[in-house]
Amino acid sequence: MTTDDTPDTPQSFRSTDRSLPIALLRARETVMGPIRDMLTSSQISEQKWRILRVVAEAGPMDQTLIADRACLLLPSLTRILRAMESDGLLTRVQHAQDKRKSMVSITPAGRDIINMHAAQSNAIFETLEAKFGADELHRLLDLLEKLQDIDL
């Protein structure tokens, strides 16, 4: 067939640069480079780092909320929290009213991990601000914050 309504190579897709999931992933890989170097030195995985940041920020919270804020599934979180509790970075106590829940808090040792990386983490952010542009960086963060709340 020389005439064909369904060509083999249709122009039906955006370039991957304009694919939001791929663009978000590539951008994240760029930013995570120096963060990974930082975390490798203290044997903390990216997931544990997110959990520490989330719990340090919002105080005692239940696991369903941690899973949501740190982008982890509950079964993964169960395993990771068990390890972090046994390393003394977090504590879990049963909720007084709703005994199904366990409330997770950060310990001083957990906070030490965060403080230990505060200077380096802020330096990475400042470098990014300088190279990317402070205005654009904050505009990007605004847009990402808004995107998180879209219901698809």
Added chain:
Amino acid sequence: MTTDDTPDTPQSFRSTDRSLPIALLRARETVMGPIRDMLTSSQISEQKWRILRVVAEAGPMDQTLIADRACLLLPSLTRILRAMESDGLLTRVQHAQDKRKSMVSITPAGRDIINMHAAQSNAIFETLEAKFGADELHRLLDLLEKLQDIDL
């Protein structure tokens, strides 16, 4: 000590909403929700989907470049490409000049997978455009594209 220059709970970190790696991850999770539903129905992993998109877009390319564009490590890529080749979605041929390289191309069957999801994928994008705002979505994509190229 009642006076202490290094408080236990220093305000030294941005909120996680303003942490670029976490914000990028949360935003991506939001967008990936419907995409995951779509891919589950055809048994294609996110990684395979990225590889198909990248290779379909740029034609025959070597594996190091695919790894870069699809955000995968070479050892992971080796395994995934072996499976995809055996499923008939891609072909690999040794580069004529540089015999260390193997050039990867998409097959008609691979392109079928892409075409099969084109309508649904575009519908997801259009929903997003409607809910998020077309202008802001394109501004976000511009910023992400710029961020990918920052050297940290």
Added chain:
DNA sequence: TATTGTTATACTCTATAACTATA
């Protein structure tokens, strides 16, 4: 009945190093 969290299981991806072959 629904929700919170755990366990079980199979699979996949990650990360690193060591290796082959080619340049």
Added chain:
DNA sequence: TATAGTTATAGAGTATAACAATA
């Protein structure tokens, strides 16, 4: 010597379902 890709291996995360305790 350096690069492209493979293999090996250990570890970690993902995804789903089934389950116990509690609401």
